[in-house]
Amino acid sequence: MxxxxxxxxxxxxxxxxxxxxxxxxxxxxxxxxxxxxxxxxxxxxxxxxxxxxxxxxxxxxxxxxxxxxxxxxxxxxxxxxxxxxxxxxxxxxxxxxxxxxxxxxxxxxxxxxxxxxxxxxxxRARMIFYAKDRVENPPQRYEDLADPQYKGMICARSSSNIYMQSLLASIVSHAGQEAATAWTQGLYDNLARKPQGGDTDQLRGILSGECDIVIANSYYFARALRKPVKGLSDGIDAIGWVFPNQGDRGTHVxxxxxxxxxxxxxxxxxxxxxxxxxxxxxxxxxxxxxxxxxxxxxxxxxAEVAALGDFDADSLNVSELGVHQKDAQITYDRVGYP
Ligand SMILES: [Fe+2]
The missing domain is CATH 3.40.190.10 (Periplasmic binding protein-like II)
Structure with a gap:
């Protein structure tokens, strides 16, 4: 080879x-x-x-x-x-x-x-992670991330990141542009800090205390279970996780x-x-x-992936994520989400 x-x-x-x-x-x-x-x-x-x-x-x-x-x-x-x-x-x-x-x-x-x-x-699943000792009622749906009860608690990546675009594209596809705009505004209003860093940095933010709730892909967490990831593996037991939307359309993958x-x-x-x-x-x-x-x-x-547990995935055709990518970017821009 x-x-x-x-x-x-x-x-x-x-x-x-x-x-x-x-x-x-x-x-x-x-x-x-x-x-x-x-x-x-x-x-x-x-x-x-x-x-x-x-x-x-x-x-x-x-x-x-x-x-x-x-x-x-x-x-x-x-x-x-x-x-x-x-x-x-x-x-x-x-x-x-x-x-x-x-x-x-x-x-x-x-x-x-x-x-x-x-x-x-x-x-890979786009999951919600949270500080077990600070969050009693973690969001169970992506929609919950826009709920004012989580004001100042959430960390997420910037809108230029394709994972954030695909997540929002899935919301556009399921709920339409208006609902997606309201969700984006709600998420933005709940942020604990300006969007920054990669998925691992969001998870690290839980341990540093900057973030109570974050959005990240499943494999960044599973990797930190499998091998040492600086600023994350030590103390990872303090992090809880949710596969969002298990009661309805399933988790965005x-x-x-x-x-x-x-x-x-x-x-x-x-x-x-x-x-x-x-x-x-x-x-x-x-x-x-x-x-x-x-x-x-x-x-x-x-073993590490199995440890995350079973979940129901959104059955939306993933090509829809590409179809609505532009709508997602427009929505982030309209809200002024960086
Ligand atoms: Fe990645």
């Missing part, structure tokens, strides 16, 4: 010249960078004899690269996180639809593009996933690879690699 983490055009030329069209190869553009993914790829190579050439970069950079490469792109697969990114890649014409009985059978319908252009392989590139030189290998990602063993690695939930029912999960 060749691993590339750089973005130089020289490196690209080398891949193109030596291997892009060779039989038994697969060119994987990936924004994933987790140690456990190594096993994922080596198992596929061992089982199929197909060599994976990997190019790793951030999602935006990979998409831009594919756009620039156009029809000459060596990319067979684009793997990335967040339905918003997958939707954008789809809109930019970077994927091609495929048909696969394996994927249709195993991946839930709401976790794949309606036209078969991309598929989810792991999912987002995904990591991928699809076959529009001009894939090794299309059949690419489909084999996606089929493989939906297999039992790959599902376990793929989700454990980033402390996420598998998408195929009945797959093994890590």
């Amino acid at each position: 060749r691993i590339q983490t750089l973005l130089s055009s020289l490196a690209l030329a080398a891949v193109t010249a030596t291997s892009a069209f060779a039989e038994g190869e697969l060119n994987l553009y990936s924004s994933r960078h987790y140690d456990t993914d190594e096993r994922l790829y080596s198992d596929f190579e061992a089982a199929t004899g197909i060599t994976i050439n990997r190019i790793e970069a951030k999602a935006g950079a990979l998409m831009e690269r594919m756009r620039v490469e156009g029809q000459n792109s060596p990319a067979d697969i684009l793997l990335t996180v967040d339905a918003g990114n997958l939707w954008r890649a789809h809109e930019a014409g970077l994927f091609q639809p495929i048909e696969s009985d394996v994927l249709t059978d195993r991946i839930p319908e709401n976790l794949r593009a309606p036209d078969g252009s991309w598929y989810a392989f792991s999912q 987002n995904i990591s996933g991928g699809g076959v590139a529009a001009h894939a030189p090794n299309r059949e290998n690419a489909i084999r690879f996606l089929d493989y990602l939906a297999s039992e063993s790959a599902q376990a690695y793929f989700s454990a690699g980033n402390d996420e939930f598998p998408v195929v029912a009945g797959s093994d999960v890590s």
